Structures are given as structure tokens and as C-alpha cells.
Amino acid sequence: VITLDEDGKIITCNASGFSIMQVSPEDILEQHYEEYFTGTNTWVMEKIKRIEETQTTDVTMDADLEFGKEKLSVNLTVLPLISVEQKKLGSMIMIEDISSEKRMKTTMSRYMDPGIADQLLEDSEDILGGKSINATVLFSDIRGFTPLTEELGAQGTVGLLNEYFTIMVDCILSEGGMLDKFIGDAIMAAFGLPISHEDDEDRAIRAAISMINNLKSWNDKRHAEGKKPVNIGIGLNTDSVVSGNIGSPKRMDYTLIGDGVNLAARLESACKQYFSSILISDNTYKKLRGTYRIREIDCVVVKGKTEPVNIHEVLDYHSDETFPNLMGVVNHFKDGISHYRDKKWEGAVKAFNEALKLNPDDKLSQMYIERCELLKKNHPGDEWDGVWKMTSK
Numbered sequence: 562v563i564t565l566d567e568d569g570k571i572i573t574c575n576a577s578g579f580s581i582m583q584v585s586p587e588d589i590l591e592q593h594y595e596e597y598f599t600g601t602n603t604w605v606m607e608k609i610k611r612i613e614e615t616q617t618t619d620v621t622m623d624a625d626l627e628f629g630k631e632k633l634s635v636n637l638t639v640l641p642l643i644s645v646e647q648k649k650l651g652s653m654i655m656i657e658d659i660s661s662e663k664r665m666k667t668t669m670s671r672y673m674d675p676g677i678a679d680q681l682l683e684d685s686e687d688i689l690g691g692k693s694i695n696a697t698v699l700f701s702d703i704r705g706f707t708p709l710t711e712e713l714g715a716q717g718t719v720g721l722l723n724e725y726f727t728i729m730v731d732c733i734l735s736e737g738g739m740l741d742k743f744i745g746d747a748i749m750a751a752f753g754l755p756i757s758h759e760d761d762e763d764r765a766i767r768a769a770i771s772m773i774n775n776l777k778s779w780n781d782k783r784h785a786e787g788k789k790p791v792n793i794g795i796g797l798n799t800d801s802v803v804s805g806n807i808g809s810p811k812r813m814d815y816t817l818i819g820d821g822v823n824l825a826a827r828l829e830s831a832c833k834q835y836f837s838s839i840l841i842s843d844n845t846y847k848k849l850r851g852t853y854r855i856r857e858i859d860c861v862v863v864k865g866k867t868e869p870v871n872i873h874e875v876l877d878y879h880s881d882e883t884f885p886n887l888m889g890v891v892n893h894f895k896d897g898i899s900h901y902r903d904k905k906w907e908g909a910v911k912a913f914n915e916a917l918k919l920n921p922d923d924k925l926s927q928m929y930i931e932r933c934e935l936l937k938k939n940h941p942g943d944e945w946d947g948v949w950k951m952t953s954k
Contacts, residue, residue, distance in 0.1 A: 563654040569593050581658050583629045601627045608639045612652055616641045634660045696753035697765040697799040697845055698822050700829035703746040704792040725791060728779055732771040736764040741816055751817055754804055762799055762848040766875060769795045769839045773878040794832030798825040798842040827863040836924035843871035853877050856891045862950045869948040886919035894926060902947035906937040
């Protein structure tokens with residue numbers, strides 16, 4: 562807070578003012594404001610002159626000031642000082658340094674909807690500090706990306722990724738998700754932080770379905786232009802994760818770490834093995850509030866872990882054309898899995914064949930027929946519990 566007398570001399574300045582402007586009392590007090598607010602800060606002088614003429618308050622939001630070599634973002638208010646007798650006493654200048662808040666908002670807006678960023682800043686929490694929280698993590702990756710880049714070249718690859726990421730990130734942010742990072746052609750996002758909702762698992766599922774649907778529309782456009790389609794896999798897992806600003810003093814990133822993150826990445830990778838576009842863990846499946854077309858496809862131990870986890874395939878993005886007789890296939894597939902886990906190979910093969918009669922393109926049913934034939938020839942033993950061990954990440 563700075564006060565000027567009726568002649569325009571700087572009479573007082575509080576401690577915050579000295580700090581913001583990086584000056585001592587001797588540097589500024591008794592100076593005329595025209596001598597102090599110069600150079601890039603001349604606009605302040607013009608504001609004061611206008612106030613002297615109009616005697617009305619002027620407020621400027623998110624403006625730039627420069628003191629020393631430091632540029633600041635500020636909210637600046639200039640108001641007239643008038644006595645009870647309506648005599649002009651001078652002016653008052655109030656400078657609010659919002660540089661830190663603006664940097665924080667800019668950083669946060671890279672990860673989430675700007676409206677959520679505003680809400681968090683209003684709550685004034687230390688949201689970038691380390692925090693353990695339950696969240697649903699989403700991983701997605703482009704299939705066959707390396708051959709695609711070799712064909713497109715450097716500029717073509719960058720153009721494709723920018724267009725692709727724009728479509729995918731909109732799907733994530735529209736459901737209140739937080740973009741964590743891009744890892745090459747992969748996307749990592751989370752639902753449930755920094756603001757949690759009762760239906761974060763559903764939000765993540767809806768975002769994944771929207772990503773596949775929007776990808777199809779984009780591929781239709783690419784096909785019309787004579788370009789190759791882009792295919793992706795998506796993995797979702799709900800678990801406790803650690804979030805926070807992680808890195809070195811020279812480079813920090815707000816990110817997530819933990820086993821919950823790793824499993825989501827493993828499920829995304831498993832989409833290739835299971836001929837799927839969206840795979841979710843049992844942790845996510847059990848917390849869903851909505852109704853979706855989902856089938857349980859296996860119980861696996863992912864590489865690097867010892868505990869098995871049930872995994873499910875989300876099929877809601879399909880149409881009657883892309884997956885005919887879907888629910889009939891799902892029911893036969895469910896019977897097949899039940900026989901398979903009971904080591905009743907013949908019954909399992911019969912059920913999977915029934916699924917294939919309804920949809921000959923269901924590669925997952927075909928995979929299970931081949932797996933049953935293999936296990937029939939190489940009996941796994943009485944201790945076998947139906948758990949499949951994944952050997953690749």
C-alpha cells in the first residue's frame with residue numbers, strides 16, 4: 562500500500578510494498594510518483610493522473626509490473642483520498658502480487674480444466690505437496706506407433722500426435738479427469754484428484770469409451786483422406802496412489818506414483834494380448850455405479866507382482882456392426898470361463914464356439930479355445946487355480 566500527498570509525493574509505503582518493489586524507505590519516500598513509475602511501469606503513472614482528474618477508483622487486474630529485473634503479475638487499485646470536507650488529500654495505490662498464483666494456475670491448467678484449477682486455488686491448499694489418495698488411473702497407448710512414425714517422418718509424426726492428443730485430452734477433461742503426462746505416444750491421466758467425486762470410476766470409464774468413439778470418428782476422417790487409422794489400448798485401475806510435485810529443483814512435475822499406477826499401465830499393455838481396446842481391473846469394476854456392457858476375461862498375475870487380479874473388458878463403444886450379438890456372446894463367454902476355471906476343457910471349448918457362432922470375429926473366444934486345447938494336452942495339475950501369469954509388461 563502506497564499513499565501520495567496532493568502534490569504527488571510518496572508519503573508512506575508498508576512493508577509489503579517495500580518487498581514487492583524491492584526498495585528501501587530511502588529509495589522511494591518523498592519521491593514524486595512520476596520519477597518512480599517510469600519505463601515499463603509508466604502505465605501506473607498514467608492511472609494516477611487519471612484518478613487525480615476524475616477522483617474515481619480505478620482497478621486493473623492481472624497487469625505486469627517490473628521491479629529490478631523481476632517481472633510481476635499484479636492486481637493494481639488506485640483510489641483518491643478525500644477528507645470529510647471533500648478536500649483532495651492525495652491518492653492511494655494498492656498492489657497485490659499474484660505472480661505465484663498465476664504461475665500455479667498456469668501449471669495446473671496443463672493438467673486439468675482451468676475451472677478446477679481456479680477452485681483449488683480458492684481453497685488455498687498445498688495441492689502440490691505429497692499426498693496419498695484413492696484414484697482411478699488411466700493409461701492409453703497407440704498400437705503400432707513405431708512403423709507409423711517411420712512412414713510419416715518427423716513433421717508428420719508431430720502433426721499426428723498433436724491432433725490425436727487434442728482429441729483424447731478433451732475426452733479426459735470433459736469428465737473431470739486430470740492429465741498427468743504424455744510419455745511418447747502414451748497418455749497417463751487420473752480421476753479422483755486433485756478433486757474427488759463419488760463416481761470417479763464411472764467418469765474414467767466414460768472418458769475411455771469417449772476416447773474410443775472419438776478415435777473412430779477421427780479415423781473415418783483419416784480414411785477419407787487416404788490416411789492409415791490409429792488404434793489404441795486403454796487400461797484403468799483404481800487404487801491408492803501418491804501424488805505430488807516430484808523431481809529436482811531444476812525440473813519438477815506434478816505426477817502420480819505407486820503400484821496402482823503400474824497396474825493400469827500393465828492393463829493397457831495387456832490389451833494387445835486380449836484383443837481389447839479397454840481393460841479395467843477388478844478394483845475399478847467393483848466400484849462402478851453405472852451399468853455397462855462388460856465381460857470378465859481373465860484372472861492374471863502381471864509381471865513383477867505375485868497377487869492375481871481379475872480383469873474385465875469394456876465393450877460399450879461397440880455397435881451392432883462392430884460386435885454383432887454382443888450380449889449373447891458375453892453370456893456364452895461367461896459360461897466358457899466358468900468351465901475353463903473348473904478345468905472342464907471340453908465344456909469350455911463348446912461355450913467359446915457358441916460365442917464364435919454369434920460373432921466369428923471375437924478373437925478372445927478363439928484365443929481361449931486355443932488355450933484350452935493347450936491345457937488339455939499339458940494338464941496344469943490339481944493345484945491349478947485358473948490364474949494366468951503374464952510374462953510381458
